[in-house]
Amino acid sequence: MRRKSGDKERSIAEAAVKVFARDGYHGAKITDIAEVAGVATGSVYLYFHNKESILHHLFTQLWKGMNGALAELLARNDLGAREKVEELIDTIFGLFAPNPSLALLFVNEQPQLLREGSGEFMHYYIEFLRMGEQVVRQGIAAGEFDASVDARLFTNYVFGAIRQVLHQWARAPRQFPLAAVRKEVRHITLHGLLPR
Amino acid sequence: MRRKSGDKERSIAEAAVKVFARDGYHGAKITDIAEVAGVATGSVYLYFHNKESILHHLFTQLWKGMNGALAELLARNDLGAREKVEELIDTIFGLFAPNPSLALLFVNEQPQLLREGSGEFMHYYIEFLRMGEQVVRQGIAAGEFDASVDARLFTNYVFGAIRQVLHQWARAPRQFPLAAVRKEVRHITLHGLLPR
Amino acid sequence: MRRKSGDKERSIAEAAVKVFARDGYHGAKITDIAEVAGVATGSVYLYFHNKESILHHLFTQLWKGMNGALAELLARNDLGAREKVEELIDTIFGLFAPNPSLALLFVNEQPQLLREGSGEFMHYYIEFLRMGEQVVRQGIAAGEFDASVDARLFTNYVFGAIRQVLHQWARAPRQFPLAAVRKEVRHITLHGLLPR
Amino acid sequence: MRRKSGDKERSIAEAAVKVFARDGYHGAKITDIAEVAGVATGSVYLYFHNKESILHHLFTQLWKGMNGALAELLARNDLGAREKVEELIDTIFGLFAPNPSLALLFVNEQPQLLREGSGEFMHYYIEFLRMGEQVVRQGIAAGEFDASVDARLFTNYVFGAIRQVLHQWARAPRQFPLAAVRKEVRHITLHGLLPR
DNA sequence: GATGAATGAGCCTTCATTCAT
DNA sequence: GATGAATGAAGGCTCATTCAT
Numbered sequence: 001m002r003r004k005s006g007d008k009e010r011s012i013a014e015a016a017v018k019v020f021a022r023d024g025y026h027g028a029k030i031t032d033i034a035e036v037a038g039v040a041t042g043s044v045y046l047y048f049h050n051k052e053s054i055l056h057h058l059f060t061q062l063w064k065g066m067n068g069a070l071a072e073l074l075a076r077n078d079l080g081a082r083e084k085v086e087e088l089i090d091t092i093f094g095l096f097a098p099n100p101s102l103a104l105l106f107v108n109e110q111p112q113l114l115r116e117g118s119g120e121f122m123h124y125y126i127e128f129l130r131m132g133e134q135v136v137r138q139g140i141a142a143g144e145f146d147a148s149v150d151a152r153l154f155t156n157y158v159f160g161a162i163r164q165v166l167h168q169w170a171r172a173p174r175q176f177p178l179a180a181v182r183k184e185v186r187h188i189t190l191h192g193l194l195p196r
Numbered sequence: 197m198r199r200k201s202g203d204k205e206r207s208i209a210e211a212a213v214k215v216f217a218r219d220g221y222h223g224a225k226i227t228d229i230a231e232v233a234g235v236a237t238g239s240v241y242l243y244f245h246n247k248e249s250i251l252h253h254l255f256t257q258l259w260k261g262m263n264g265a266l267a268e269l270l271a272r273n274d275l276g277a278r279e280k281v282e283e284l285i286d287t288i289f290g291l292f293a294p295n296p297s298l299a300l301l302f303v304n305e306q307p308q309l310l311r312e313g314s315g316e317f318m319h320y321y322i323e324f325l326r327m328g329e330q331v332v333r334q335g336i337a338a339g340e341f342d343a344s345v346d347a348r349l350f351t352n353y354v355f356g357a358i359r360q361v362l363h364q365w366a367r368a369p370r371q372f373p374l375a376a377v378r379k380e381v382r383h384i385t386l387h388g389l390l391p392r
Numbered sequence: 393m394r395r396k397s398g399d400k401e402r403s404i405a406e407a408a409v410k411v412f413a414r415d416g417y418h419g420a421k422i423t424d425i426a427e428v429a430g431v432a433t434g435s436v437y438l439y440f441h442n443k444e445s446i447l448h449h450l451f452t453q454l455w456k457g458m459n460g461a462l463a464e465l466l467a468r469n470d471l472g473a474r475e476k477v478e479e480l481i482d483t484i485f486g487l488f489a490p491n492p493s494l495a496l497l498f499v500n501e502q503p504q505l506l507r508e509g510s511g512e513f514m515h516y517y518i519e520f521l522r523m524g525e526q527v528v529r530q531g532i533a534a535g536e537f538d539a540s541v542d543a544r545l546f547t548n549y550v551f552g553a554i555r556q557v558l559h560q561w562a563r564a565p566r567q568f569p570l571a572a573v574r575k576e577v578r579h580i581t582l583h584g585l586l587p588r
Numbered sequence: 589m590r591r592k593s594g595d596k597e598r599s600i601a602e603a604a605v606k607v608f609a610r611d612g613y614h615g616a617k618i619t620d621i622a623e624v625a626g627v628a629t630g631s632v633y634l635y636f637h638n639k640e641s642i643l644h645h646l647f648t649q650l651w652k653g654m655n656g657a658l659a660e661l662l663a664r665n666d667l668g669a670r671e672k673v674e675e676l677i678d679t680i681f682g683l684f685a686p687n688p689s690l691a692l693l694f695v696n697e698q699p700q701l702l703r704e705g706s707g708e709f710m711h712y713y714i715e716f717l718r719m720g721e722q723v724v725r726q727g728i729a730a731g732e733f734d735a736s737v738d739a740r741l742f743t744n745y746v747f748g749a750i751r752q753v754l755h756q757w758a759r760a761p762r763q764f765p766l767a768a769v770r771k772e773v774r775h776i777t778l779h780g781l782l783p784r
Numbered sequence: 785g786a787t788g789a790a791t792g793a794g795c796c797t798t799c800a801t802t803c804a805t
Numbered sequence: 806g807a808t809g810a811a812t813g814a815a816g817g818c819t820c821a822t823t824c825a826t
Contacts, residue, residue: 029799043806112304160361198789552750560741579736579744587735628786
């Protein structure tokens with residue numbers, strides 16, 4: 001059985017993750033991506049409109065996934081707000097765990113993409129944050145969370161924290177074992193630095 | 197003859213902050229930096245060896261400042277660990293407050309620079325994190341902080357959180373008034389999400 | 393797909409000979425070479441690493457040819473030393489005859505290249521001179537040549553003489569018809585200025 | 589006593605000889621010449637119109653000297669044609685002997701200058717060759733030289749030969765001691781390669 | 785006159801994108 | 806669809822020249 005053409009698109013996308021992570025978006029050459037993907041340079045343009053659209057495709061995929069996971073979580077009635085937060089942290093880590101390159105890409109290039117402020121992924125990103133805020137608000141309303149916390153700011157705060165920690169892990173997976181990191185993050189997020 | 201003026205170097209550096217923040221390092225053109233600085237293109241090269249060295253200069257300055265502030269804080273005997281943490285957060289915000297562009301530059305380009313893993317600023321950056329850890333450890337030893345916290349991870353966590361929050365502020369200073377943000381960050385960092 | 397054609401490399405090389413001869417190496421613009429070659433600017437870099445390597449390529453080719461011709465000559469048993477010298481002079485002229493631009497390039501740029509003292513062509517150049525000396529020494533040993541002549545110096549002397557004469561010819565082929573020049577050079581080289 | 593301003597012009601010219609010889613005309617930077625001359629960059633332009641004119645000045649001086657020496661020689665009645673040729677060779681070597689850099693400059697840059705075909709020095713250069721031819725013709729007429737020699741070509745031939753030999757000497761004065769070289773050149777020029 | 789900082793035109797080179805095969 | 810050679814726009818950097826001091 002021959003590979004379907006969808007496979008080629010996927011292999012280009014996967015190659016792009018690696019090369020973008022390794023060389024940075026601007027340092028990455030289309031030719032290198034094609035080589036890693038095992039296709040000809042020109043073939044990249046059969047599946048993607050241009051270099052930028054590859055990056056956007058990756059971020060759209062990524063944020064669609066994060067968004068979907070959070071949406072699912074939000075809908076569950078069997079979990080309290082705190083459990084949802086814990087679950088969300090686990091989900092995010094789980095999403096990146098198999099692919100450190102993806103984490104590096106995510107950490108390194110997201111700021112640049114935000115500068116432009118456009119792209120399909122923005123939709124998912126913004127909604128993701130909004131849903132995050134909602135969880136916090138629900139928790140506050142239910143008395144589970146500290147009422148003095150600003151939901152929007154807190155969401156950003158945690159989001160940035162997790163990104164940095166993911167970055168450390170992706171750069172040196174041995175020094176920062178993911179299981180430990182994940183647990184620690186949950187704890188800090190919930191309890192802060194002061195002792196109970 | 198005309199004397200080489202420190203003013204000109206500074207104005208180029210300041211222009212670079214603006215243009216790098218606006219267009220990103222790779223999108224920034226030396227010609228634009230020169231224009232914003234009010235000098236000729238070639239003059240940039242009287243003060244900086246090349247484009248990259250401008251960026252490194254800015255980050256070195258930045259981290260020297262952060263590092264110095266933290267070193268000073270660390271040396272003070274009149275403050276407890278918690279007060280030091282609070283003070284540090286204030287200091288960082290204070291450092292960026294007058295210059296949102298600097299915050300954007302800092303957030304956008306630092307990941308790229310870390311990928312290379314070299315540069316004078318790295319020294320200050322690494323020591324900065326190390327000193328951060330030390331404050332946390334002192335606090336734990338003094339019983340001020342939760343002993344179950346991992347100092348290194350926590351420092352990274354907070355660092356990432358602050359970066360993200362700064363980013364939000366720099367992109368929309370009105371929506372995220374700095375004073376409020378700063379206070380909130382102190383609170384979350386210390387108490388976490390759960391109510392006391 | 394389009395196949396990388398040896399023709400294109402050759403046409404770039406030939407264009408480079410013309411443009412280098414006309415404008416000098418430093419005055420020559422890659423864009424002009426590409427234009428003369430009938431290719432796009434960027435195509436030059438598909439076949440050559442950079443401007444300098446084009447020049448080196450040309451000189452390597454040139455000296456490989458000169459070297460090969462002399463090596464062949466040296467190996468022949470059917471010729472005496474005097475005949476070899478005569479033949480060599482003819483060969484050199486024959487090599488440049490179809491291409492005055494090549495002679496100009498050779499005369500104008502060789503000194504600059506020697507200043508650097510590196511490059512693949514140096515190997516062939518040095519060996520060429522060494523073989524020239526050897527012919528002279530053989531002639532002396534066989535009693536064909538004046539024993540008081542210093543082989544090394546003589547080789548350089550004649551080499552310089554021929555270069556200058558070639559230069560004159562290349563600048564004004566009409567005024568210095570090659571056949572006459574060639575004959576005259578043979579005569580002077582062997583007999584000098586004084587009458588027999 | 590203060591240095592006269594003529595000194596400054598001379599020191600720039602001398603510096604230019606060194607720097608041009610070392611780096612080549614195109615590789616030489618005005619700033620470097622100024623530095624070697626011990627003056628400010630801008631001062632160079634008080635004495636020379638531009639970079640090219642420095643080179644032309646040097647070559648004009650050089651050829652004026654060569655020209656003058658030959659003119660003097662030509663006018664002497666006490667010497668035969670052969671003695672004049674010998675004397676001329678000695679004169680040329682004598683002119684460069686104290687300054688190898690000048691010889692390098694002369695050898696390396698003359699071809700480039702001839703490409704342009706203009707400049708005051710051309711006048712002296714052409715007349716120099718013409719006088720050289722005249723000596724040869726006088727010698728032929730007097731029965732001192734081989735009548736079958738073409739005066740013009742011979743002059744060029746010898747000129748090129750001497751240039752190359754000078755080049756070798758200037759690059760490695762030890763390996764090619766000037767006195768020996770000079771004597772050898774006289775011999776070859778007069779007698780050629782064949783034994784008497 | 786002297787200085788050297790400032791200028792800006794110019795060119796080599798890269799690489800995203802195209803297109804003949 | 807697939808290929809990879811070909812394209813050419815764009816920009817970092819140099820350095821001869823100028824000019825304010």
